[in-house]
Amino acid sequence: MTPRAEATKPIPLGGRLFRAARSTTAERDDYLAGRIALSGVKNVTKEDGESPVDYVERLLGHLQASGYVDAMIGGLLTPLEIDDLEWTPAIAAETAAYAGQLHEPKDKEQRNVVLLTLLLDFFVAGMSSSAASSVSSEADENHPVTH
Numbered sequence: 001m002t003p004r005a006e007a008t009k010p011i012p013l014g015g016r017l018f019r020a021a022r023s024t025t026a027e028r029d030d031y032l033a034g035r036i037a038l039s040g041v042k043n044v045t046k047e048d049g050e051s052p053v054d055y056v057e058r059l060l061g062h063l064q065a066s067g068y069v070d071a072m073i074g075g076l077l078t079p080l081e082i083d084d085l086e087w088t089p090a091i092a093a094e095t096a097a098y099a100g101q102l103h104e105p106k107d108k109e110q111r112n113v114v115l116l117t118l119l120l121d122f123f124v125a126g127m128s129s130s131a132a133s134s135v136s137s138e139a140d141e142n143h144p145v146t147h
Helices: 026-039 052-066 069-076 089-100 105-142
Strands: 011-013 016-020 077-079
Touching: 011 105, 016 105, 026 052, 026 069, 026 089, 026 105, 052 069, 052 105, 069 077, 069 089, 069 105, 077 089
Parallel strands: none
Antiparallel strands: 011 016, 016 077
16 A cells, blocks of 8 residues: 555544555555455446545545445554554454444544545556556466576
């Protein structure tokens, strides 16, 4: 995952500081991809004629209905005090529990903004990676490795 540079700045959420991961492990990528799959989110693109507000409301509503918002937050955010590569599913669970207990309106709004911003960044990074992988696969088919 390669989030936008500004997303790596400290992200206040409640009384704690987090950041978007700058570097992820395969375990973390699988964790987040698994939660996305479980959420049923398939169409993250804006539909023709859909206003930006309607798009955000549709995507957020689907994510909220899935019940996986906080689990995704746990995969997207790293507590500021730890290194990205120290992330574990247990840290994701703790972060998710923390995010789920936010009660101030500004913190709940920030939670939703963080979710949508970082999740869309994750999808964009994934699409870029898939495109590069596709080009690499085509090259491999044209020039198979021989032993």
